[in-house]
Amino acid sequence: MSDSRNTGRLPARLLGVWAHPDDECYLSAGLMARVIAAGGSVRIVCATRGEYGTSDRAEMGSPRFGRFREFELRSSLAVLGVDDVHFLGIPDGECLEVDQTEMCEVVADHIAAFDPDTVVTFGSDGITAHVDHVAVSRWATGAAPSFVDVRYAALTHAFAERHAAMHDTLGLFDDLPGRRPASIADDDVVMRVSLDHGELIRKRRALREHRSQTASLAAMVGEDTYFTWWRDECFRLPTPAESATARAIAGRDLVGAVS
Numbered sequence: 001m002s003d004s005r006n007t008g009r010l011p012a013r014l015l016g017v018w019a020h021p022d023d024e025c026y027l028s029a030g031l032m033a034r035v036i037a038a039g040g041s042v043r044i045v046c047a048t049r050g051e052y053g054t055s056d057r058a059e060m061g062s063p064r065f066g067r068f069r070e071f072e073l074r075s076s077l078a079v080l081g082v083d084d085v086h087f088l089g090i091p092d093g094e095c096l097e098v099d100q101t102e103m104c105e106v107v108a109d110h111i112a113a114f115d116p117d118t119v120v121t122f123g124s125d126g127i128t129a130h131v132d133h134v135a136v137s138r139w140a141t142g143a144a145p146s147f148v149d150v151r152y153a154a155l156t157h158a159f160a161e162r163h164a165a166m167h168d169t170l171g172l173f174d175d176l177p178g179r180r181p182a183s184i185a186d187d188d189v190v191m192r193v194s195l196d197h198g199e200l201i202r203k204r205r206a207l208r209e210h211r212s213q214t215a216s217l218a219a220m221v222g223e224d225t226y227f228t229w230w231r232d233e234c235f236r237l238p239t240p241a242e243s244a245t246a247r248a249i250a251g252r253d254l255v256g257a258v259s
Helices: 023-037 063-080 100-114 131-143 157-162 164-170 197-208 211-221 223-229 240-250
Strands: 013-018 041-046 085-087 118-122 149-154 191-194 232-236
Touching (some): 013 023, 013 100, 023 041, 023 063, 023 118, 023 191, 023 197, 023 232, 041 063, 041 100, 063 211, 100 131, 118 131, 131 149, 131 240, 157 164, 164 211, 197 211, 197 223
Parallel strands (some): 013 041, 013 118, 041 085, 118 149
Antiparallel strands (some): 149 232, 191 232
């Protein structure tokens, strides 16, 4: 599959391995919608239900809020035509506290069952350095056999520079050195999905379903800015060091080298 608005081959069977509901939408909604529109298949594996993703202390960490965020994820994916969704049931914020080799095996089971040609996930930096993001990157990378493409969601230098002032105001990358995210040059992008206006409308509809996470943020930055913020979905290859670390966690007998 190919597309003039897409850099790199469009996957036919796409597996997304993410940490929390809404990760998948911000970073790959356009990609998922294109795969479905082209007759392909998408499966989402979400490690947690994101039950700590609220400032409401009465709801924070509660099973009820976790169920609500699961509902949001399923509703968001339905906008994109995706209904194959699996939760790993790990408590929010504890992905590095569970057995890492075992979780690689769990993701490997999803790969064996779904048979994807491409897996998308976070890079080892987790974009925001969130521990759950870092963990799922290792699981997905360590679980993928050599014949499955692993692609890391990434921010380009241009994206980081264009939105730097807004990111500073939001404190989005405050946990990173210099309060700046890791970013890559355009030449290092191996898959880019640049959304047209109609695709942006659909992505915004999908993001709106994650209303516990997106409503106040959109109001804060302004609808026009929020609408185009994640127009480009970019992905890079794992580095040899990232692949080696993940394979070591997975165990040599579990998987082969990552492509």
